[in-house]
Amino acid sequence: MQLHFSKMHGIGNDFVVLDCRQRHFPLNATQIRALADRHTGVGFDQLLSVEPARDPSCAFYYGIWNADGSPSGQCGNGVRCVAAWLHREGALTLGENVLIESPSGRVTVRLLGAHEVTVDMGEPVFEPARIPLTAASAADHYLIETGDHTLEIGAVSMGNPHVVVTVPDLHAPELQRLGPLLSGHSRFGQGANAGFVQRVDRGHLRLRVHERGAGWTLACGTGACAAMAVLHQRAEVDDRVLVELPGGTLRIDWAGPGHALWMTGPAAFAFEGEWTVPALTA
Incomplete structure (x- = not known):
């Protein structure tokens, strides 16, 4: 055929x-x-x-x-x-x-x-059971074990599960190992897309994403939404953010809980x- x-x-x-x-x-x-x-x-x-x-x-x-x-x-x-x-x-x-x-x-x-x-x-979903993530209650930060490391993460669903980790350097060698570990972590019942985000300022983020089922990608739209949503919940970014990925840049607009999140790009x-x-x- x-x-x-x-x-x-x-x-x-x-x-x-x-x-x-x-x-x-x-x-x-x-x-x-x-x-x-x-x-x-x-x-x-x-x-x-x-x-x-x-x-x-x-x-x-x-x-x-x-x-x-x-x-x-x-x-x-x-x-x-x-x-x-x-x-x-x-x-x-x-x-x-x-x-x-x-x-x-x-x-x-x-x-x-x-x-x-x-x-x-x-609207981004932060309730652990709906992500799904094993956790007692919703929080802006969670601690998660990855082998011999304990990481501080954020978690959200944008129609699929995301884990978000803030890092100072997107080129750090350990990210190559952490991406697959987080995507398949046992606390995420359906796996997760693992996003590593560097905050440039309140309106600009840089991001790399290891997707469950696909691996490292040049861009992840829901990953960009997830990174902005997690940092917005922490009051670390404004309502409009440019998210720069290896393949290009997306604009994410979100006014917070009770509002829909909008993504714009090519x-x-x-x-x-x-x-x-x-x-x-x-």
Whole structure:
């Protein structure tokens, strides 16, 4: 079977987008991993499917799968790419607020330009059971054991779980080890995206993210939202923050509890292609 796809990225966080508006999602976990292989497949951080909405209040649904074949609940850079893809298909209009449905619920998208999208990511969730994180109660700081180290972390859900660690140096060698350890830590029942954030000033952060199911990425949209939200809860940043990632910069706006968090950034098309789906079983 030949599978047509679009290759896209949001500041380097790259995706394969499949049009499933008139057919069922065609791949199993083994085939997703084969497609994700950067040597023998196409390569991506996440796979996105555009499908008919389950929720009648939404225009479309999008599914999300990590490079290891596991499903994901939300992807900030991915939803911007879905919106830009839908605009190219003639399904979204510039300047219009549109509800689309993710695996973790509804999101509002608005195209500021053909390749610039702002997204209502909902209100950050700090309740441990909903992240999920094993902890007695919600707190701005938690202590977590990683081998022979005790780290001070923040934790939040942006539709997927995030651990946030403030560091003075994003190039410190120990981060290469800590990223995978935190992503798979036993206190996070579903794993977590591990973000290491350097605070430049109240309106500027630098960030690196190790994503569960994908590893180190050039950018993570929900990670940028999570880092801003955790530091905002600690009164360390303002209501508008630029988050600089290895692949580029996102703008995050959040006025605090009771308000939705908005993420703004680009979405880019790389190329179109056809991939021969291997006849594999799950």
